[in-house]
Amino acid sequence: MDTSNDNSERSPDAGGEVSQPRMQVERQALGERGTYRQDYISFLNYSFFYGPAQVLYDIELAMPDRQVTALIGPSGCGKSTLLRNINRMNDLIDGVRHEGELLIGGESVYDPHLEVISLRKQIGMVFQKSNPFPKSIYENVIYGLRVAGRKKKSVLDEAVERSLRRSALWDEVKDRLHESAFSLSGGQMQRLCIARAIANDPEIILMDEPCSALDPVATGKIEDLIHELKENYTIVIVTHNMQQAARVSDRTAFFYLGKLVEYGETQQIFMNPANSQTEAYVSGRFG
């Protein structure tokens, strides 16, 4: 795999494929792992503003398909903002604007013809605090399908079992699917949220510090899960935990003060960082 800097990873024609088919179609055409596109999610000269305050500066970043990309950096460096822009969750805030381009599978997420709802249906998201809905476990998992108007019971049942199995929760909850989601433990709740995120069979899973509120055992389970999930999904994870980034990710991007300082293979970032700030941060000397 390419170990060079992020800029060179972007294939020059990636943004230009205007008539690209929908992401799903494209996925099927791809073969084995090595042939997945390297610029599945790509930020091109991307800047982002909360009102007058700029929080991201000229980000150039391409995340490969079916791999885990970790975003690290001190608090307030813009990594969460970057993550939340991938499914346009930041649109909910008044007075935000962006410059540059953000492409997924070659298509701009800001395409006026693309409905933000259909975009979000293809991107699952897991939040820092587990946020199960005040409904049963079953209803939590199929929430995305319900709002998409799916009603057939066999489809829903199948989705529940598949998602819960993939999120390694099935054996623990299969006998109490119709109990409240709040009866689960913290780690189980977070895995339920992962199940909910993958029930719609998305392309991408965004994780915003998914383990920050969990104990080491639950964290270990989630990390194992991430390993399994990357077979099928492209995962972007924000984490404050350096070891976690090293353990779960294939690639790591280090942000500082809204700028992308260094991006590369995780091993390289941790063992042999090119930038002195990166080295200071990953070795724990600052941040």
Next chain:
Amino acid sequence: MADAEKEIFPCPMKRMKGNENSVRNVKTPPGEAGVWFASMGLALGLSMVVLLFGLIFVRGFGFFWPVPVMQIELQDDSEAAFRGATTFAGALAKTQQRTDRIVSESVEEFERDQDEESGALATIVDTYTEIQLFVGNRDFYGQSFRYFREDEIQSTTFPSDIVRAERRIEGDGIFYPQRIRQVDGSEITVDEDGFEETMARLVREARARRAEINRIDRREIGAINLEINDIHLELRYLQRHADEGEARERRIAALEERAERLRESFAILEQRADELRQLNRGNTLFFQRADGSEGQMAIGDLYRFHYPNRIGIFDRVVLFGIHFWDFVSGYPRDANMEGGIFPAIFGTLVMTLIMSIAVTPFGVIAAIYLREYARQGPLVRSVRIAVNNLAGVPSIVYGVFGLGFFVYFVGGSIDALFYPMSTEMNVPTFGTGGILWAGLTLALLNLPVVIVATEEAITAVPRGVREGSLACGASKWQTMQRLVIPASAPGILTGMILAMARGAGEVAPLMLVGVVALAPNLPVDTNFPFVHLERKFMHLGFHIYDVGFQSPDSEAAIPTVFATTLILIMLIVALNLTAILIRNHLRKRHKASAF
């Protein structure tokens, strides 16, 4: 132990209350005085609530309790003597100290009373204890309550054969029954065996006949009256429009025929009712009052009677229950002074329900828009302030608005569109006060309460839930509908509870938009179309005002007022309890959304 703690925690720690040992050793933090103030405030508030509710409960329930009747003998020269008689019998209502300041009425008296040295007027002060007795027999005494000076009472007895009787008119009677003359002319006197049984049987029979008379009056004659009124209205309307030829003539003929038939059945029913009334007048009870005067009454006018000094505690409890039931299920009579308050309870309930049904959707929709969709800025802020200030507008202003907008404008428009006859004949249907307009006026009054409560409930739904839903591809409306509104339902219900409590107790605006002291019909009955939202109605709050302050004998009205207040409070508590139970159920479903 405490010293060691001090070393570890150099500043005083806040402690749990039960841990006395360490509390004593820790210096009181400066904020503690606030606790005292807070607890004093609570104590003050609590004691006011307890006092008020205690008074209403004791006096309210006391109204139904059959108390003993005492017979007193006054001194011969007592001023309280009535037509020369000095013997009275009655139920003790209250005992009080009274101080009379006797003011000189003439110049001679003034000079006599003047203090010789200072020239100041020496007031003669007379302090004594007096008792108030419910003597009943208003037809005889002119009022139900009389005061007696305790020092004038020579003797007090509790005669066991005195009867307290609930009568159709003039309130309760307190007397000794003497004899009964039955319709066939036979007589039975009090000394004979089986007198009491005969009296009880006759009263029971009379009650059954009265129930039948009421049924005929309210149901059958009521329905006929409604129809005849409609026919008369249409006839008068048709006679005004004398230009529509044959069809009109046929219609008039048909209506007149129908009216004639109705009048016939009316006459038959009326005759049957009259027969029953005649039967009820047939048996006469002769009695003697405590002072020895004699009287008589038809047993048909005697609703219930009991021997207040003879019955045991069990009978008293049973009577208490019967009185209570009569009060809540009966219809008022004798200028609302006697009988029950069922129409007022029913009217209050229906009006409160109409109000809740109207206020909740509007309030919730307004709150959702304000909180979720409107761009938060100066405009929304000022709208919110305006809404909050609406809660401070005097309720009578809402009444005036309801009269102008709902009654005259909306109601008048409905009449103009759908009831051309009522408009032209100047007999408004919806264009006059009615229970619907009263409910809507109160809904308007309570809109701020529901909006504020709903907004707060919506705001309290955690951000994580919304984000999670949106991230699943739900639209904003789906998020609202599936998660935010269900999760804030308990809070919305809290708003409804507050609105109901305020709405059910509100009187002033209702006086303008449809409440009456005595409504001939209930807003819901067995006559098509069963729900008559245009009708005027009775309301407990207004009933309290009417009985307490508009009745000829305000002294006699006080117990009724307390009882009505008690029922109103019980009704509000029942409504609130229902809502609270629903809320708790919902909370259980959405519990632990604490993140």
